[in-house]
Structures are given as C-alpha cells and as structure tokens.
Amino acid sequence: MSNVVRAAGLVIYRQVAGKTEYLLLQASYPPYHWTPPKGHVDPGEDEWTAALRETKEEANLDRTQYTVHEDCHETLYYQAKRKAKSVKYWLAKLNNPDDVKLSHEHQSWKWAELEETVKTADYKEMEDLFRKFAAYIAKL
C-alpha cells in the first residue's frame, strides 16, 4: 500500500522501584496529543532505522541507552490529516533511568504507569498496543 504514510517509533519503558513506566511525548502543536517517540519513515529508509532515528531526534536516546525487544512489535493504522497512516512500534527497555531531553516538536514529556499511559495516549488502538506490550513485559 504505497499511498499509506509510514511512520515508526519505540515504546520506551523503564523499571524503577518495581514499577514499569512508559515514556510519552506531548506534541507542541494541536491537538497536543501524546505518543511514544516516533516519526515518518524517510524515502529509502526502513521502519527499524526510522524508529531508532526518531527516538534519537525526539527523546535524545541513542542505541546504547536502551535494549529493543525485537520480537515485540505492533503496527497501528489510522487516519492522520485525511491520509491513511501506519505506525510500527517496537518495545524497548531503557537501560538506566536517564533524563530525556525534548526536541522542539514536543512541549512536554512524562513517565507514566500503564493506566495513566493509556488515559494520556487516548486512542483505542494505542491502548491495545500498550496493554499487549505490558503483557509481554510481565512475562519476561
């Protein structure tokens, strides 16, 4: 489906004091929605490369700072700006609870446990994705 706008990102989580928290970034433009770090796949780029690049650009986290669960991934499909869009997310664990530095595309970030995460992210498919990834983490 070449008419689909493709994007990719990483659902980053950290474990602190027995709690699992997910990283959400808030867009600096309407509707000021919250998502994991992600963005458009560049021409000639694959989703994996885009997911890592966007995580660096948006959250200033590089490949040495997290461990990707390569077998845990999910693709969301939705309409964005009247175009069909796909977003492939992999699950990745932050190795150390480092500080996250924001890109100009975002105005805020937070670490939140599952229930707050799904309330904040606010889209049904996103909620399903987080619950699936949380179940994966629970079995590790």
Ligand SMILES: Nc1ncnc2c1ncn2[C@H]1C[C@H](O)[C@@H](COP(=O)(O)OP(=O)(O)OP(=O)(O)O)O1
């Ligand atoms: N899971 C979702 N389901 C439905 N709509 C969503 C979802 N996530 C975001 N949206 C909405 C919010 C915006 O109005 C629009 C585009 O948001 P989004 O896909 O996050 O792209 P974006 O252009 O803001 O950033 P990016 O460049 O990181 O892909 O779609």
Ligand SMILES: [Mg+2]
């Ligand atoms: Mg983005």
